[in-house]
Amino acid sequence: MNETHDPKIKSWVASANAPDCDFPLQNLPFGVFRRKNDEGGGIGVAIGDQVFDVGAWVRDQGKSSAEFKLLTEKRLNRFLAAGPQIWSAARMALFNLLREDSPQREQVARYLDATANVEMEMPIDIGDYTDFYASVFHATNVGSMFRPDNPLLPNYKWVPIGYHGRASSVVASGAAVKRPSGQRKPPTADMPTFGPCAQLDYELEVGAVIGPGNALGETVPLRDAEKHIFGLCLLNDWSARDIQAWEYQPLGPFLAKNFVTTISPWLVTLEALEPYRRSAYKRPEGDPQPLPYLSDENDQQRGAFDVSLDAYLSTRKMRDEKIAPISLSHGSLRDMYWTFGQMLAHHASNGCNLQPGDLIGSGTVSGQSKHSRGCLLELSWRGTEPISLPSGETRKFLEDGDEVIFRGYAEREGQARIGFGECRGIVVG
Amino acid sequence: MNETHDPKIKSWVASANAPDCDFPLQNLPFGVFRRKNDEGGGIGVAIGDQVFDVGAWVRDQGKSSAEFKLLTEKRLNRFLAAGPQIWSAARMALFNLLREDSPQREQVARYLDATANVEMEMPIDIGDYTDFYASVFHATNVGSMFRPDNPLLPNYKWVPIGYHGRASSVVASGAAVKRPSGQRKPPTADMPTFGPCAQLDYELEVGAVIGPGNALGETVPLRDAEKHIFGLCLLNDWSARDIQAWEYQPLGPFLAKNFVTTISPWLVTLEALEPYRRSAYKRPEGDPQPLPYLSDENDQQRGAFDVSLDAYLSTRKMRDEKIAPISLSHGSLRDMYWTFGQMLAHHASNGCNLQPGDLIGSGTVSGQSKHSRGCLLELSWRGTEPISLPSGETRKFLEDGDEVIFRGYAEREGQARIGFGECRGIVVG
Incomplete structure (x- = not known):
């Protein structure tokens, strides 16, 4: 258990703070989305009623750390191969970007799309x-x-x-x-x-x-x-x-x-x-x-x-x-x-x-x-x-x-x- | 049945004409090999006791026809997806390169390796x-x-x-x-x-x-x-x-x-x-x-x-x-x-x-x-x-x-x- 589990910390994405929301700041599930208007997609994270286009954000910011670079792929497989330490580092970084007091709030906000505007794809290529x-x-x-x-x-x-x-x-x-x-x-x-x-x-x-x-x-x-x-x-x-x-x-x-x-x-x-x-x-x-x-x-x-x-x-x-x-x-x-x-x-x-x-x-x-x-x-x-x-x-x-x-x-x-x-x-x- | 099944046609690869050979000119099975000396490999075809490095030959010859270009991949999957007409065209072309009276004999000979010098890999990525x-x-x-x-x-x-x-x-x-x-x-x-x-x-x-x-x-x-x-x-x-x-x-x-x-x-x-x-x-x-x-x-x-x-x-x-x-x-x-x-x-x-x-x-x-x-x-x-x-x-x-x-x-x-x-x-x- 770490700070990402602290229920008192809210997100600057207002919908994530609603009591019955599936995707509060403490969840941060990973998926792969495609915009309905065909303007791309990739690996994203759900927050409230929004999808954070993590792949595009990582590319645009030029992030090259291990926990981020694998999130620019088309599917989550290579990120999954990286193991719990990398997963946990990515989660903590995403938590900090999306928490109420994040200094990067404005930057990140440009990478959010309403869930209603995207279609979800298979998050992984399943081997077996x-x-x-x-x-x-x-x-x-x-x-x-x-x-x-x-x-x-x-x-x-x-x-x-x-x-x-x-x-x-x-x-x-x-x-x-x-x-x-x-x-x-x-x-x-x-x-x-x-x-x-x-x-x-x-x-x-x-x-x-x-x-x-x-x-x-x-x-x-x-x-x-x-x-x-x-x-x-x-x-x-x-x-x-x-x-x-x-x-x-x-x-x-x-x-x-x-x-x-x-x-x-x-x-x-x-x-x-x-x-x-x-x-x-x-x-x-x-x-x-x-x-x-x-x-x-x-x-x-x-x-x-x-x-x-x-x-x-x-x-x-x-x-x-x-x-x-x-x-x-x-x-x-x-x-x-x-x-x-x-x-x-x-x-x-x-x-x-x-x-x-x-x-x-x-x-x-x-x-x-x-x-x-x-x-x-x-x-x-x-x-x-x-x-x-x-x-x-x-x-x-x-x-x-x-x-x-x-x-x-x-x-x-x-x-x-x-x-x-x-x-x-x-x-x- | 076509000319590739004609048992009377021999190959210029002498070992392919031996009576008990698994890989005569009429067979031409596809596989994926790697040279034991680590000098590459790829899609190949067996002929007698030799492997024809089809991938390298296609690349070097600049062949871009449908039946050939898919043979430069690392595995056979994309070639398999192309269907029987493409498979048959590739087989006929390979047959003509390897038959006794092939005018391309000398060119092709440079792309043969003894089977003993290669290791065979999985020919396909198996989905299910x-x-x-x-x-x-x-x-x-x-x-x-x-x-x-x-x-x-x-x-x-x-x-x-x-x-x-x-x-x-x-x-x-x-x-x-x-x-x-x-x-x-x-x-x-x-x-x-x-x-x-x-x-x-x-x-x-x-x-x-x-x-x-x-x-x-x-x-x-x-x-x-x-x-x-x-x-x-x-x-x-x-x-x-x-x-x-x-x-x-x-x-x-x-x-x-x-x-x-x-x-x-x-x-x-x-x-x-x-x-x-x-x-x-x-x-x-x-x-x-x-x-x-x-x-x-x-x-x-x-x-x-x-x-x-x-x-x-x-x-x-x-x-x-x-x-x-x-x-x-x-x-x-x-x-x-x-x-x-x-x-x-x-x-x-x-x-x-x-x-x-x-x-x-x-x-x-x-x-x-x-x-x-x-x-x-x-x-x-x-x-x-x-x-x-x-x-x-x-x-x-x-x-x-x-x-x-x-x-x-x-x-x-x-x-x-x-x-x-x-x-x-x-x-x-």
Whole structure:
């Protein structure tokens, strides 16, 4: 914790000081933007309702220090490779430029654009994307639908289960989500048919973006794992449940997941999230202790970020009738059985090389309560319990025109509240 | 078929005309090399025991035509993006430069280096790597070990089963293969332990490298699928069977596979393979016909390449005693249940975007006979039938110091014989 976490320090950007603002001075998330009028863009930092064009500022000021020069790139990958000291130095410098009493206020003000005037792009070129399955509540719920006799497999409490996802189809918030086609075979049918997915779902997840990483054949001990995580974003792991049920054995989900994955475009740094740490999920009595390579008292103490997550739904009819989006899922990243540190240490435990800009998904964030279930599969219990919407409609799964909006934030007594912005996608047929 | 397939035309590079040469004039595979004396490198083409430094030749000659200028890049990705017409034009031009009666012989000769003087690098930057499971013999064998009551799952004959692999750990032939550690739990044990893999295996596969690909949300109809495949290589999908058995449910193999994948460095073009096409694997009576999006008479007629594949083993003792590597697996790509065209069309059927340089693995190539089983898991029947080696040793799985060498070639009466070179890796502890 350092001065950048001090909630008493305000910004000269007035909108950043509003109580519900996602991007106060204490947040400073990194992203990549493009001006809607096509007048350039690059790496930026969100402050209030403004984007600070850091790349242009660094170029124009002729800054050549390590923490700045990497911010003139088109994507954040090289900055991510530089590691926590550089990230922290850049954050401190940006904090000082944007604080109320900054002597550079007038200079910097020329590099601000209203968020409304920019479009956000992918902040990183993703080398590899891995999705985990770290909520024991989600795993148990889903398992009990697909394998009623055997809901939670014997490896779950030992192995942070994960699988490789598709990097090419990860898109930034706002991109349309085209309903995929694929093979589906209801249990009662004799043979599968090919056609549009009838059980389209969202999955409320958090993504972690990798910093320096490790060379092939080397490992990352758990105590160092967080040094390799730059920050977090929201992640919607759109899923075609009917395709998934038919294809997933024995090698896991494939076309049911890789048609699109949406992330929120602002990467909230681990340093910004520092004040919102809580002890990790406490394993119930009787659960095994993790093996030594996944055990670290400090990781468990520090490990979980108390990030509140919401998945909102807005149907076409709701928009027509000016009904506000409704929260379907409300959970916390703190409920995960495995921390990101454990996931990362596990991922590299066989020598698999993680690289700057790799993306790691948490898996669907579900908690114990019904409202905390992080996908429609769980909420509608595989379609058997349709959800009633304020528009008079019901939903088992997503219909064309439905927009799914994720929001996330962290708050704590005596601290600023910081948010993730939004992760949006609208389903098109 | 065109003049480049004419077996009667010889090269002025004498070694290319030897009867067992992998790289005659009719092959012309593309790769990326680096001179061992550090004097540069780039995109090259193999001819006999020589590498033609195409990149340097294009630069020095000031060639600016589309088929040439992309060959001055560091990797083949942009050339792959250009599509079959450009590939074919480049092949024809190279053929004419290297044929016996080429007027440019003396000019070109200055750009040749002995293969022995170069090291091969990764020919492509791989965006995404997908591994299929296209041998019904392999799937049935493995299934009967892991699920004796249910060896071949009901989806197998409908769905070209595939899953995402790890792109970052794909390496070029020759890189050491470090034995991974991970969680293993024998069925008789109460709990898993973490330690070095005790059941390290190879998988004899063929890789297909993607050319232009498709935009997100678009599909690739089967009739067009082969236009998106630049060429093939050998692929060793190293596997940790003990880790795999414990981790793979429900989301598929992860750390059991992603510690390293080795490919042969020369990409043999589909055009070079044209003479060795045979009708695809004939589904036994009673098997379902593929769904329409996977059905194309032309694909089935043209679809399979009759590429012979061998996996050789050389143990440390065998090398010490000057015993030649022994062929453990000998199969043919023709035995696959699904063609690469079907795999690609399936992969894109949900709108998943394939990109230039993506890698698609066939899955282990196993046939009906015992010798054609493409991995030790099958050959030693999960370790229950150890394999006797000419050195007096036995093997259930790979031991430290073991080198696995893949070779592949295509031959046909009245045609040249073309080969893939080697895909090598030595296991280190």
